[in-house]
Amino acid sequence: MRLSKRALLRGVAGLTGTVALAACGQAGGSSAPAALPTFAPGSYMAKIVQRGKLVAGVKQDQPLFGYLNPRTNQLEGFDVDIVKEIAKALFNDASPSRLELKPVTSASRIPLLQEGGIDIIAATMTITDERKQQIDFSDVYYLAGQSLLVKKDSPTTKIQDLDKADKTVCSATGSTSEQNITKFAPNAQKVLFAGYADCVTALQQGRADGVSTDDIILAGFAAQDPTLKLVGGQITTEPYGLGINKSSTGFLEFVNSTLRTMKTNGRWKAIYNQWLSSIGPAPEPPK
Amino acid sequence: MQQATPTVPAGGGAPPPAGTAILNNLPLFWEGFKITVALGVLALLLALILGVIFAVLRSVPVRPLRAIGTAYVEFFRNTPLLVQTFFAYFGLGAAGIRLPAFTAAFLALGVYTGAFVTEAIRAGILAVDRGQYEAARSLGLSYVKMMRYVVLPQAFATTVPPLGNLAIALAKNTSLASSIAVADLLYNANLINSRTFATYEVFAFVGLCYLAITLPMSAALGQIERRLTRYR
Numbered sequence: 001m002r003l004s005k006r007a008l009l010r011g012v013a014g015l016t017g018t019v020a021l022a023a024c025g026q027a028g029g030s031s032a033p034a035a036l037p038t039f040a041p042g043s044y045m046a047k048i049v050q051r052g053k054l055v056a057g058v059k060q061d062q063p064l065f066g067y068l069n070p071r072t073n074q075l076e077g078f079d080v081d082i083v084k085e086i087a088k089a090l091f092n093d094a095s096p097s098r099l100e101l102k103p104v105t106s107a108s109r110i111p112l113l114q115e116g117g118i119d120i121i122a123a124t125m126t127i128t129d130e131r132k133q134q135i136d137f138s139d140v141y142y143l144a145g146q147s148l149l150v151k152k153d154s155p156t157t158k159i160q161d162l163d164k165a166d167k168t169v170c171s172a173t174g175s176t177s178e179q180n181i182t183k184f185a186p187n188a189q190k191v192l193f194a195g196y197a198d199c200v201t202a203l204q205q206g207r208a209d210g211v212s213t214d215d216i217i218l219a220g221f222a223a224q225d226p227t228l229k230l231v232g233g234q235i236t237t238e239p240y241g242l243g244i245n246k247s248s249t250g251f252l253e254f255v256n257s258t259l260r261t262m263k264t265n266g267r268w269k270a271i272y273n274q275w276l277s278s279i280g281p282a283p284e285p286p287k
Numbered sequence: 288m289q290q291a292t293p294t295v296p297a298g299g300g301a302p303p304p305a306g307t308a309i310l311n312n313l314p315l316f317w318e319g320f321k322i323t324v325a326l327g328v329l330a331l332l333l334a335l336i337l338g339v340i341f342a343v344l345r346s347v348p349v350r351p352l353r354a355i356g357t358a359y360v361e362f363f364r365n366t367p368l369l370v371q372t373f374f375a376y377f378g379l380g381a382a383g384i385r386l387p388a389f390t391a392a393f394l395a396l397g398v399y400t401g402a403f404v405t406e407a408i409r410a411g412i413l414a415v416d417r418g419q420y421e422a423a424r425s426l427g428l429s430y431v432k433m434m435r436y437v438v439l440p441q442a443f444a445t446t447v448p449p450l451g452n453l454a455i456a457l458a459k460n461t462s463l464a465s466s467i468a469v470a471d472l473l474y475n476a477n478l479i480n481s482r483t484f485a486t487y488e489v490f491a492f493v494g495l496c497y498l499a500i501t502l503p504m505s506a507a508l509g510q511i512e513r514r515l516t517r518y519r
Contacts, residue, residue, distance in 0.1 A: 107477060110484065173478060175481075205380040
């Protein structure tokens, strides 16, 4: 097998990053601020360290995953905590100044990453072959599934019940969810908004018969509005991945090794328990 | 009725050649184009009607009527169109008035632009020379006859350039309807972009589509201006 120069460079950068990470892990026991890890020059991690902060694209209207808490005016959630871990690994420093969170939408996240406005996407993004043409994905960091949100008094039990021309299903522009609605309920009318919050408003006002997207996203809304319920279980498996620009040398390997560390040392479960315990007990981290 | 879905080439492998996303989805662009034009025409008609009504209201020597006109203009001119659109769709919806998206969009756009049209027409009326009013009065014309035969025709010449600008602005403002899920040009462009990721091509093409609407309007406006000022 002939190794391309690019793959070789990536491997070396990743290896250097991992070695630096391990070295820092051993050295970081003192109370004084630990030294910044050093990465191979030319690698994307070196660029981030030089800049001084990691810029991550997260949702701001997705309860439990990426949500702007109106009381604290801070972005918080599962996705936010995952990128906090990556920033901590990059800078060996958990201070909030090392991480800048940029709100993104389903439609804007990939273009923003491709233009260099953000270093990484952590925005409830499903891994698909189509998207792999545009960006790189990390290992799966969460396994969700698409489901359906309806009003509590609705007779609908699954999305196929809405496969009629007089029924309306709502989702977000640019999401895999809206493509799946065409697959499972091709005759239904589709209404697409910029964000799922608008969809939930439409459902509450009777403009839509159901909102379909990943069950975790729907559960967040159902938690806020007791007149809504989830039905139909999971109709698809939605593996969530972090999005990384294809030209970010070495960064993919770095993020994956950070994720692996989190999954084995219990940190992943701790983050799950903090945000998603209302869904159920923490499962084993996805491979 | 099954809603149109964008055509996407089979996944995997190198990205398709430039322009494929546009060519494969021309029918969807056309549907959006038609909705945009329909939205623009209806909203413009509403704006012109409201503009004439409120311009007259603001000009008559009756204070309560003038106050109504001023309230309309100040409120709808000074709030963002996007806010008005969301209010027409979601806001009224929460109050029990469920307008379909297209209706909410063209109403919001018409009422918003109407406030600007009112001011444009009123400016035209004010621009007519004081001497014309005095001459009309001295000929014994009533208020209504004076407005109809002397003032308004002259006001027209002054009003046309600003009205033309407002019409062009309205044509571009129709794109805000996409935020409440009206299947206009921008909404369909977003849909196609989300399937094909050919972002630059899709939005460059959509820009050209909007130019195809506004450039002829500009040209027509230029012609009208030339005709009106021929004898100045």
